[in-house]
Amino acid sequence: MTSCADPGGSVGAFLCQAGQVLRAAGIEAPRQEARMLLAHVLACREEDLLRDPRAPVATQAGADFTALLRRRVAREPMAHLVGHVGFWTLDLAVSPDTLIPRADSEAIVEAALDGFADGGRVLDLGTGTGALLLAVLAERPGAWGVGVDCVPAAARLAARNAAANGLASRAAFLAADWDSAIAGRFDLVLSNPPYIASAEIPALMPEVARYEPALALDGGADGLDAYRRAIGRLPALLAPGGRAVLELGAGQRAAVESIAAGAGLVAISARTDLGGIDRALVLALRG
The missing domain is CATH 3.40.50.150 (Vaccinia Virus protein VP39)
Known part of the structure; x- marks a missing residue:
C-alpha cells in the first residue's frame, strides 16, 4: 500500500490508504473500520494506533492487513474478518x-x-x-x-x-x-x-x-x-x-x-x- 501522508509502511500510512479504499467501496465508516482491522492484525487497541501513527508496520502484518482489507472491500462482514x-x-x-x-x-x-x-x-x-x-x-x-x-x-x-x-x-x-x-x-x-x-x-x-x-x-x-x-x-x-x-x-x-x-x-x-x-x-x- 502506498502512503497518503506518512512515510510508507507506517501505521498512519496504512490507515490513511485503507480509509480511502474502504470509502471508495461504499463502506459507511471507513476510518473506523480501518482502525478496527489494523488493531486486530497488530493485536492492540485502536487508541494505541492513534498514539503513534509513525510506528512502522512489519512486513507480514502489512500483508495480513492488506489481505483482510481486500476481503472487506468485497463486503465480507467485519465480524467475520476479526x-x-x-x-x-x-x-x-x-x-x-x-x-x-x-x-x-x-x-x-x-x-x-x-x-x-x-x-x-x-x-x-x-x-x-x-x-x-x-x-x-x-x-x-x-x-x-x-x-x-x-x-x-x-x-x-x-x-x-x-x-x-x-x-x-x-x-x-x-x-x-x-x-x-x-x-x-x-x-x-x-x-x-x-x-x-x-x-x-x-x-x-x-x-x-x-x-x-x-x-x-x-x-x-x-x-x-x-x-x-x-x-x-x-x-x-x-x-x-x-x-x-x-x-x-x-x-x-x-x-x-x-x-x-x-x-x-x-x-x-x-x-x-x-x-x-x-x-x-x-x-x-x-x-
Missing part, C-alpha cells in the same frame, strides 16, 4: 454458520428480562451464536437454558461462546430440528427466526446476502414460515405463566400476532429497536 462481535455485555465468536448478532436484537433481551424471575428455565429456538440465551443468562445468575439450532456447527459455536463468557455450567446446546426436538416446558422461550421473504434476500446489503447463512434468513414466500412453525409449538413448550419473545422483521407485527392468536396465544407487549421499528413481540398463553 472473528467476534460485541452483543449486550458479551463478546461472541462468530462464523459463516450463524447470523452475526446485531444491536437491534438487544430489544429481545430487554423484553425477555422484563418480568423474568431469576431461576427460570429458558429455551432459545434457532440459537445461532447463542447470543439471546447467553445475554439473558448473564443477567439472571440463577437461570439455566437450552439453545437449539439445526446447524451442528452453530450449536458448537454457541457452546464455545457459553464457555468463553463463563456460562457453560448453565447453558446446553443441541443440534436438532429446533421446532420439534424439545420436550418439556420453559418459563421463557426466545427466538430470532428467519423472517426475510425469499424474493427479498438478493436485495439485502451485500454483507448479508452474500455471506450470512440463507437458512437463518429465508422465511419463505411471505417471510412468516418460521413463525408458523415456532408459534405452533409454543403451547406445548410454555410453562404456566411463561412467555415467548420473538424477534420481528419490519412491518410483521400484525401478521405474527394473527398467527399467535390462531395458536391460542395472546400478544401482551412489544418493544421497538433503536430505529423505532417493532422488533420484539412478547406472547403468552391465552387465559
Whole structure:
C-alpha cells in the first residue's frame, strides 16, 4: 500500500490508504473500520494506533492487513474478518454458520428480562451464536437454558461462546430440528427466526446476502414460515405463566400476532429497536 501522508509502511500510512479504499467501496465508516482491522492484525487497541501513527508496520502484518482489507472491500462482514462481535455485555465468536448478532436484537433481551424471575428455565429456538440465551443468562445468575439450532456447527459455536463468557455450567446446546426436538416446558422461550421473504434476500446489503447463512434468513414466500412453525409449538413448550419473545422483521407485527392468536396465544407487549421499528413481540398463553 502506498502512503497518503506518512512515510510508507507506517501505521498512519496504512490507515490513511485503507480509509480511502474502504470509502471508495461504499463502506459507511471507513476510518473506523480501518482502525478496527489494523488493531486486530497488530493485536492492540485502536487508541494505541492513534498514539503513534509513525510506528512502522512489519512486513507480514502489512500483508495480513492488506489481505483482510481486500476481503472487506468485497463486503465480507467485519465480524467475520476479526472473528467476534460485541452483543449486550458479551463478546461472541462468530462464523459463516450463524447470523452475526446485531444491536437491534438487544430489544429481545430487554423484553425477555422484563418480568423474568431469576431461576427460570429458558429455551432459545434457532440459537445461532447463542447470543439471546447467553445475554439473558448473564443477567439472571440463577437461570439455566437450552439453545437449539439445526446447524451442528452453530450449536458448537454457541457452546464455545457459553464457555468463553463463563456460562457453560448453565447453558446446553443441541443440534436438532429446533421446532420439534424439545420436550418439556420453559418459563421463557426466545427466538430470532428467519423472517426475510425469499424474493427479498438478493436485495439485502451485500454483507448479508452474500455471506450470512440463507437458512437463518429465508422465511419463505411471505417471510412468516418460521413463525408458523415456532408459534405452533409454543403451547406445548410454555410453562404456566411463561412467555415467548420473538424477534420481528419490519412491518410483521400484525401478521405474527394473527398467527399467535390462531395458536391460542395472546400478544401482551412489544418493544421497538433503536430505529423505532417493532422488533420484539412478547406472547403468552391465552387465559
